[in-house]
Amino acid sequence: MAIHSTIAEAITVYTGLSPAAFFTVAALMVVVYKVVCGMFVDPGQKAVPSVAPAYLPAEPTEIGEVTEEELRGYDGSDSSKPLLMAIKGQIYDVSPSRMFYGPGGPYALFAGRDASRALALMSFDPKDLTGNIEGLSPSELEVLQDWEYKFMEKYVKVGQIVAKGTSSDSHVANPESHDDSIENKKNE
C-alpha cells in the first residue's frame, strides 16, 4: 500500500493532477496516439491487394455508339475494361466510382446498363433496370433529370446507346460513328 500512496503523491506533486485525473488523461493520450498512428500506416505494411488494379486511365476512352447488349460487357467484371453506366441513352464512364458500381459495390446492378427507370423510381428491382422511361410521372422524370445532371457533372460521357443493328462494329473510338464532341466532358 505504501508504494501506492508514494506513487499517488508523486503524481500529484509532479503533474498537479489527482491520480484519477492523471490516469484518465494518460488513457486518452494512448487512444489519441493509436488513432493518429492508424492514420499513417507504413505503406509497406498495408495489405497487398489480391486483385489486379482496376482500369482507371488518365482519360476515359470514347466508346461511341453501342447497343444495350454491348454495354453489358462494361459492368466491371473485366477489370481491364472501363466501367460504364447509362442514363437516358447517354453512356458515362463511372470507373472512378468503382466502389459504388464495381463488382460487390452497392450499385453494381446499374453497371453496364441504362439504369434510367431504376433511378427515376429509386428502385433496385431488376425489372426496372432499363432505359425505358415510358409511363413515368412528371416527378419521377424530375428525379431522373437530377440524376442526369449529377452524372453530367461528375463523369465523362463516352458514348450513347443505339438500337440493335445500328452500332458501329468497333467498341473503340470511331470519330465517324458518333458525335465526337463530349459536350459535358468534365472541366471543359
Ligand code: HEM
Ligand atoms: C437507404 C437508402 C439509401 C441510402 C442510405 C443511400 C446512400 C448513399 C450514399 C451515402 C451515397 C454516396 C454519396 C456520395 O458520396 O456521393 C449514395 C450514392 C448513390 N446512390 Fe444511394 N442510398 C440509398 C438508396 C438509393 C437508391 C434507392 C438508389 C437508386 C435506386 C440509389 C442510388 C445511388 C447512386 C446511383 C449513387 C452513386 C452516385 C454517384 O455515382 O456519385 N441510392 N447513396
